[in-house]
Amino acid sequence: MQSLDAAFLALADPTRRAILARLALGEATVMELAEPFDMTQPAVSRHLKVLEGAGLITRRVDGTKRPCRLAPQAIVEIDRWLDWLRQAMARNYDRLDDVLAEMQTEEGREKP
Amino acid sequence: MQSLDAAFLALADPTRRAILARLALGEATVMELAEPFDMTQPAVSRHLKVLEGAGLITRRVDGTKRPCRLAPQAIVEIDRWLDWLRQAMARNYDRLDDVLAEMQTEEGREKP
DNA sequence: CCTTTATATAAAACATATGTTATATAACAG
DNA sequence: CTGTTATATAACATATGTTTTATATAAAGG
Numbered sequence: 001m002q003s004l005d006a007a008f009l010a011l012a013d014p015t016r017r018a019i020l021a022r023l024a025l026g027e028a029t030v031m032e033l034a035e036p037f038d039m040t041q042p043a044v045s046r047h048l049k050v051l052e053g054a055g056l057i058t059r060r061v062d063g064t065k066r067p068c069r070l071a072p073q074a075i076v077e078i079d080r081w082l083d084w085l086r087q088a089m090a091r092n093y094d095r096l097d098d099v100l101a102e103m104q105t106e107e108g109r110e111k112p
Numbered sequence: 113m114q115s116l117d118a119a120f121l122a123l124a125d126p127t128r129r130a131i132l133a134r135l136a137l138g139e140a141t142v143m144e145l146a147e148p149f150d151m152t153q154p155a156v157s158r159h160l161k162v163l164e165g166a167g168l169i170t171r172r173v174d175g176t177k178r179p180c181r182l183a184p185q186a187i188v189e190i191d192r193w194l195d196w197l198r199q200a201m202a203r204n205y206d207r208l209d210d211v212l213a214e215m216q217t218e219e220g221r222e223k224p
Numbered sequence: 225c226c227t228t229t230a231t232a233t234a235a236a237a238c239a240t241a242t243g244t245t246a247t248a249t250a251a252c253a254g
Numbered sequence: 255c256t257g258t259t260a261t262a263t264a265a266c267a268t269a270t271g272t273t274t275t276a277t278a279t280a281a282a283g284g
Binding site for chain 1: 262
């Protein structure tokens with residue numbers, strides 16, 4: 001489950017999500033990715049390292065350039081976890097004790 | 113997009129994901145949630161605050177107890193974002209420039 | 225009332241993240 | 255070789271998270 005830590009943490013930063021959004025349009029180099037941000041190149045390099053470490057992007061070597069692209073791996077893992085949670089939630093909504101608890105909140109517990 | 117920050121950050125912690133996993137079995141009080149963890153009650157209270165702030169759980173009042181349950185809200189938002197990214201990724205895999213880039217990596221760029 | 229139970233909050237310690245500047249590396253252009 | 259371009263890394267400052275202990279609050283049980 002440790003990779004979920006990395007993946008969710010990577011996605012928790014708006015800059016990194018913006019980078020992913022840019023990569024959704026296609027491959028881009030570090031400089032291309034850095035350009036729209038009010039941020040230095042080393043900062044972007046670090047964000048890319050985080051994204052790569054989380055399995056959200058991959059990088060190839062092209063001369064001095066390191067073009068980045070989206071990688072499906074981490075997303076798949078996140079999806080699996082969310083699917084599981086979503087299903088557990090759905091099952092839960094059918095359980096009687098929850099319904100009863102709800103009723104208790106709405107009715108009996110309104111300060112008498 | 114700020115709520116995505118909160119939601120992803122909340123999910124980035126294994127303790128908090130474990131709490132959600134426990135809540136998937138049904139409502140639980142703070143003490144019940146704290147019990148399985150090697151952690152003090154205030155620490156769990158803070159985690160719950162983070163989860164609530166992210167829209168991942170809700171709390172009701174029952175005497176001195178504050179039973180928690182899963183909330184769908186944040187999950188829906190995360191899902192939307194991931195759906196978008198997944199689709200962008202899928203579109204991306206069909207693009208010619210990516211295919212060419214791939215070929216270039218595999219073939220031409222193997223140090224001659 | 226007084227005590228216990230359930231939870232929250234404050235203060236402080238410590239860890240981790242994020243950004244900066246300065247510098248290294250490595251390929252490319254000439 | 256030399257200078258330039260693209261990227262990475264190191265060192266550092268600052269901010270943000272996480273956890274603990276100690277304490278507050280507030281309802282419940284006698």
